[in-house]
Amino acid sequence: MSEQPSPELRERALRIRERLLQVFGMPDRPFLPPVDELVCTILSQNTNDVNRDRAFEALKARYPTWEAVRDADEQELAQVIRVAGLGNQKAARIKEALRRITQSQGRITLDFLKTWPVEKARAWLEAMPGVGPKTAAIVLLFSLGKPAFPVDTHVHRVTGRLGLRPPRMSREAAHRWLEQVFPPETYYDVHLNLIRLGRTYCRPRNPRCHECPLLDLCPEGQRRTRGGQAPSAVGGEPTGE
Numbered sequence: 001m002s003e004q005p006s007p008e009l010r011e012r013a014l015r016i017r018e019r020l021l022q023v024f025g026m027p028d029r030p031f032l033p034p035v036d037e038l039v040c041t042i043l044s045q046n047t048n049d050v051n052r053d054r055a056f057e058a059l060k061a062r063y064p065t066w067e068a069v070r071d072a073d074e075q076e077l078a079q080v081i082r083v084a085g086l087g088n089q090k091a092a093r094i095k096e097a098l099r100r101i102t103q104s105q106g107r108i109t110l111d112f113l114k115t116w117p118v119e120k121a122r123a124w125l126e127a128m129p130g131v132g133p134k135t136a137a138i139v140l141l142f143s144l145g146k147p148a149f150p151v152d153t154h155v156h157r158v159t160g161r162l163g164l165r166p167p168r169m170s171r172e173a174a175h176r177w178l179e180q181v182f183p184p185e186t187y188y189d190v191h192l193n194l195i196r197l198g199r200t201y202c203r204p205r206n207p208r209c210h211e212c213p214l215l216d217l218c219p220e221g222q223r224r225t226r227g228g229q230a231p232s233a234v235g236g237e238p239t240g241e
């Protein structure tokens with residue numbers, strides 16, 4: 001990537017991070033082992049958290065081990081996880097990922113990636129069919145403790161409105177960009193708090209700019225409210241949608 005984030009943008013990004021921490025606090029996301037996180041993230045593609053969790057629970061209830069999932073009948077696996085949608089595609093991706101891990105390691109584990117440099121581990125994960133930048137970054141960040149910044153649809157939308165990335169930048173390209181905008185030690189909380197902002201205030205349609213605690217830091221919010229004032233520097237989560 002030729003263009004680099006400016007020092008001013010990085011400085012504004014840190015102010016946004018601090019505001020998010022003031023509003024939402026430090027997130028506390030449950031830890032999953034790396035293979036669980038990989039499968040769970042494949043299940044989450046194109047669905048919501050509730051249906052992802054239902055599918056993951058059904059999968060774990062039906063199959064006692066990852067080896068059993070790898071060797072399962074693909075049609076049966078698709079049925080077990082159908083609540084997450086795209087059952088056939090996701091079953092094929094999960095089985096292929098587990099096969100590739102087995103071929104590489106002789107057993108089903110991703111712990112070897114913990115000792116690899118982040119770019120090497122990212123490339124290894126992204127070489128699997130159905131594993132793109134977001135899925136790889138989620139496994140790297142949340143299960144392997146690596147500095148990677150996942151960009152889902154919420155993070156992509158919110159960072160665009162906040163002016164944290166070029167307006168036309170793709171979601172894929174935004175991964176590397178935001179990794180340069182924010183310091184690595186902030187990726188965890190910034191990623192999760194941007195999602196929270198996107199689900200509460202900065203919704204896809206009709207964002208609640210007048211109530212948003214980031215209004216004074218947000219060019220899109222300023223435009224939408226014609227320069228309105230932020231309600232307060234620190235505000236609670238809205239009580240209803």
Ligand code: SF4
Pocket residue numbers: 158161162201202203207208209210212213214215218219220221222
């Ligand atoms: Fe989103 Fe509006 Fe808040 Fe900006 S001010 S982050 S556009 S809700």
